[in-house]
Amino acid sequence: MEGLKVAKANLKVYIHPSKSNQVSQAVLRELSSLLFTFSEILDGVVLAYDVNSLDTCAKILPGVRPYFGVKLKVNLLLFSPKPDTLLEGKVVKLTQESIHVVVLGFSSAIIAEKDIREEFVCKTKRGQDVYASKTNKRHVIKVGTMIRFLVKSFDDEILHVYGSLIPEHTGSIYWLDKSLEVVSHNDRIEKKRKNEGEQIMLQQHAVNGELSTLDTVQKRKNSKKLKHQKHNEES
Amino acid sequence: MGRVQVSDWEEFPRMENDFSDSQLIHHFRGILVAVTKGDRENYDELVGYLHPKRNLNPDEIAILLTTLKALSGAASYIDSVHHEALLFAVSRMSLWNYGTDVMDALLELIISLAASNGKYLDWCLEMLVKHFVPPYYLLDSLKQENIIDRKTKVLSRVHAALKEIADLVPLAPLRLSPIVVQKMPSVFSKEPEIVMYADNMLRLESGAIGEIVGSTMLPALVDRLLELDVEIGWDGILQEDGKCIFEMELEDFTEFGDDENCDSMPPSELLNRKKLQGNMVVDKLDSLIVLTFLHLESCQSSGRLVEVFDVLLASFQKTVLNAYKSKFTQFVMFYACALDPERCGVKFAMVLTDMFCRDVNSPITRMSAVAYLASYLSRAKFLSAALVTSILQSLVDWCYAYCKSHNFDMNPRAHQVFYSGCQAIMYILCFRLRSLMDIPRLKLQLLNMPMEAIWKHKLSPLKVCLPTVVVEFLRQAKAAQFFMTSETFVFNDVLESDFSKAFGGMDRLDMFFPFDPCLLKKSESYIRPHFVRWSKVKTTYDEGDDDNDEISDSGSDASDDDFVDRNAKDMIDDDMMVTVEDLDFTPDLNKMSITPKSSLKYGFETRLDQCTLMPARIRPSTSPESL
Known part of the structure; x- marks a missing residue:
């Protein structure tokens, strides 16, 4: 599924002076007010937040009520469905x-x-x-x-x-995945044929002495997989 | 798009076989789309069918039904700009005016609209909420059987529709809450209207979507109760007279009124109640409070009272607590506590104590909290003596610590929180001292509390607190042999010189006792079994013959509601509820009568004229600014 993303945000939360003795609670309350609402700045609906770090210094706003801004870093899970996703x-x-x-x-x-x-x-x-x-x-x-x-x-x-x-x-996920499996199964058979071809190629390379260690590992894995597949097919 | 002839319309009910639903829906879509292209002819006719008319004949009903059903099929084609007239016509329709067929069809249309386009969600919810109350012309005939029947039909459908919308649009309840609160009838609306609306709010609260909307419904209702509460002026009920809080309730009990319901209350309270009678706002408030009580009862039986109580408590802390001398609304809390004393009852006391003791709260909040606490602990019959003692302990500890850290002279304004705390201690003890003294363990705990140091401190709480409370407290303390040094009562001089009264006029502490007897007739009957009246409090100085006590001991289990049918003597004998809970009497303390002396001193007739002058249960302060 598309439309979900994680965003790292640097936020500044302004807190009422009456909450000065319970800053983290006030911060969480403020963040909770974002939940399930679309935010244009974040370009998405906030589904969850996770406070990474809270700045211990806060800047006090001059004014009748000295609100203070607490800086924090938050991970946000956003839901932002865009057309054609x-x-x-x-x-x-x-x-x-x-x-x-x-x-x-x-x-x-x-x-x-x-x-x-x-x-x-x-x-x-x-x-x-x-x-x-x-x-x-x-x-x-x-x-x-x-x-x-x-x-x-x-x-x-x-x-x-x-x-x-x-x-x-689009359609029923169950059916789409099933049909995908069928498709991938067909793919696998094709791949198998391709792999066999590649193997021959690799062997030829090996004969030429150009086979790297990485390729060897890859080859072993492939051959193991093939064996496994063959075994499955036989059974 | 071909125009449907009127003759065709009329034949719809008979033509169901010929005209399939989908054809009809396609036709309607065509009509709706045509409007955007400027062809309004069919559309106008369609809107015409939706305009509400009185006394529809069966054919008209059939057409209406077909139109609504087809429209709900074409709901996604309805456009708020082009089809304004259609939406307006639908919005004017009321479920209350139609039979169940049309009701269902209309609701189907509303649900389809709400689910098909986000823009209509609020409109649909508003439309449904509007049906919480019947049209104006039905308001007076709500008690008729057919109207009750219709009410059940409409409301069950409305709530089912709200549920269905919530299933289709999960965030709909979040939008519903503000709409319900906003559409709530004002304090000036008719009683049946506001009661019915509140009933629906509570139904939402306990319904399927209650989990989401519940936290808004109850606070909103409590706020409305408070609004009604403040509409009732003090002047109607009370006359300022700081003379005596306790004597007021003691006024002669031996006289009985004719009205059975009123038998249990002192005449002055009756007078107050009579003053309230006929007051529309009072009736509304009374009905709403009773409705809330019933809801709380149903919550208790469904096992979710604790959750509901938390919501109520939060709203209490936010609004009721700081409302200037709320008179009746707080009884909702009281009743919730009475229903579940062990959890809610204890929690309420703890929260209030905590609010008082925490420095972060404003002085006004702290004073209110402690006033509520004092009144609650004194009046709640369902609280255990142990709880009362433990809270007294924390209050005394706080006051003692305050004394230690504040070595200043008396200053009521600067130390108002302290004085209110002291007054609370005294007030609670006026009601509870005797019952606490009856339990040796608690008596010991009480005697060990550093109270004497507080009263003797330079801040002189005894001179600042309300004289009535101080005098009554000292009287009881003396009788209980508190504060005795070498057989003389430490505060004798205070009593004799009537010292505290001299300060009566001085910036006296607020005389707010929130749980003084409830004057609302219907609500009071719910509160009564859980409520301690001063007249029934057994004080330490009550002396009586043994006979009375024996009777009271044996009859102590009976509810004090039963006394209506008894004679006055028996009734007084039964006035034991405060002490009765703790049957751990020591024999010598039992040799006391509970008969209030003052009530014997003054006859009803002689006091009647004075009652009219000072009938207050709840009294405003002479110095409101002190709060």
């Missing part, structure tokens, strides 16, 4: 008109019917609406399915995502 979420409601998804348990996303690729058809199975793929019978999206979808836009006030299921690599 992939998000994952759980389907909570499915109607003919839309699929409602909750991402990471807090952000709601909607995929309107016009943004669902034509491959999917809404059917009613056992009294429950589902979106089933016309081409792959096993590719089904229903309430409770984890899906991967593309971000169309993001409303940073309500943290509402407008998504799309148009691209081919």
